[in-house]
Amino acid sequence: MYLGIDLGGTNISIGLVTEEGKILLKDSVPTSSERGYEAVVKDMAELSLKIIENYGIHLVDIQSVGVGSPGLPDVKNGKILYSNNLGFRDTPIREEFNKYISKPVYVENDANCAALGESTIGATRNYKDSITVTLGTGIGSGIILDNKIFSGSFYGGGEMGHMVICVDGEPCTCGRCGCWEAYASATALIRETRVAAAKFPDSELFNMISGNIKLISAKTPFDAADKGDEVAIEIIGNYFKYLSEGIANLINIFQPEVIAIGGGVSAQGDRFIERIYKNLEKLIYGNRIQTKIVLCELGNDAGIVGAAMLRN
């Protein structure tokens, strides 16, 4: 059995996972990264031991431990070189974790773990080559080639959210302007919805939130559009346009067998995928879309499963 640790900005989620990727038991604790990495890793180890105990097995039954973390990993040395979210810089996760539990520890980027998780038992399980894109606060993305994570020569690749699709466009947290993330993340959709609500106080959109734009979530414009609100319909049309342009780029560059899309925004289900396909028809060279677009299946479990699947 394996331990998969999804080290998030809010929670540390840990799962006991089988060789095949099935989660047997999982639990979580708050991350509170402001305490420093030593305290965070100590909690990771303690929760790991608790899960092992609760499931009624022993440490000897664990083959290895995988950790998915935001930021740039040093896969070889089991470190996180840099994570803005967690305040990590050259942080020796493996070394610190081994102070408590002496097992092989593998460290990866969290979005890469999610892609590996979907590729193991989720939406992309029947394909060798896939890309998984998660639309959330930012855009998380991971590339799977030949059933393995591909992250370039220095572990920093696979950052498709930071592919510029509008030169000189919206500012991005990465320092560039016009990144895909600045147009197609849930954050971007909320931003555009707030601006539109502020602009059109007569809209149903404005009415739904009683003018309090802080109440807007990524679901709000979809709900307003369902009620026929023209303002919301336009926001969503634009959102799908930018989302689809980025996906078309990925197809032209990678032409993977499948692209899986997840995150709260995609909760619209099949009609979410249908709108992307409809846009892609106009965007793909030769108009033959051979890449399948599907919804992610594992939700937050993807990161745990993928982390547990990390190997040497």
Place this chain on the structure above:
Amino acid sequence: MYLGIDLGGTNISIGLVTEEGKILLKDSVPTSSERGYEAVVKDMAELSLKIIENYGIHLVDIQSVGVGSPGLPDVKNGKILYSNNLGFRDTPIREEFNKYISKPVYVENDANCAALGESTIGATRNYKDSITVTLGTGIGSGIILDNKIFSGSFYGGGEMGHMVICVDGEPCTCGRCGCWEAYASATALIRETRVAAAKFPDSELFNMISGNIKLISAKTPFDAADKGDEVAIEIIGNYFKYLSEGIANLINIFQPEVIAIGGGVSAQGDRFIERIYKNLEKLIYGNRIQTKIVLCELGNDAGIVGAAMLRN
């Protein structure tokens, strides 16, 4: 020994190539694709036989034949599924060539062949993972992963020229708007230079071409900038900006060991590369550029060498 065939829009160039990628003898004939593919392939075969004879060897000394063609290849079946340039559609290159010469024939996209050629004996020879980008009429590009061509699951990937960097931007030949090719190809540079010359008849740029914008080549703005022409300096600044944004995207997505840049525009040499590096410093996440940017070394021979290196 191997035959490498670079099937271009203007010429068919064929080289007799060693196992190591050295061209022993090469020759070319006009393509004249309007005659139909049968005549073109017949010329390919006849020139192949002529080269073999002229070098004083026999057909039995040839292991295999590689063909690099514009368009979308069906690598498995040795066809070109579609090439706008050559008017090909589901064109059975292998089958037709085998009517004249009975050897294994491998068919690939020409830009992928150029990337493989540079990776064999050219600018990227010391690296396992590389991207080669050729700035010409369009942007040709090829991805080499683990010393092999990567073109996705259906042979249509690696088309980085058709990565949109400006949604709703300049129209591209592929049907999308805002493709990298529409900003960073030689064609794009010439277009912008013509527009600027037309706008500023008092510029040195205008003066250099005596107002005949048909005389503008990709070299013209560089020459005018060298003379201190402000209009040309701005054109070139913009050109490098868009070129660098696309390269930054490739680094964020692939983080390859090296990106090689070729084509007439890059004839500016080292200072061409220096300008790209200078722009990249502002664009790369974390500001650590680990990917090397270099100039292509093989020029037009890259396609011949790469085609000769194609294997099963």
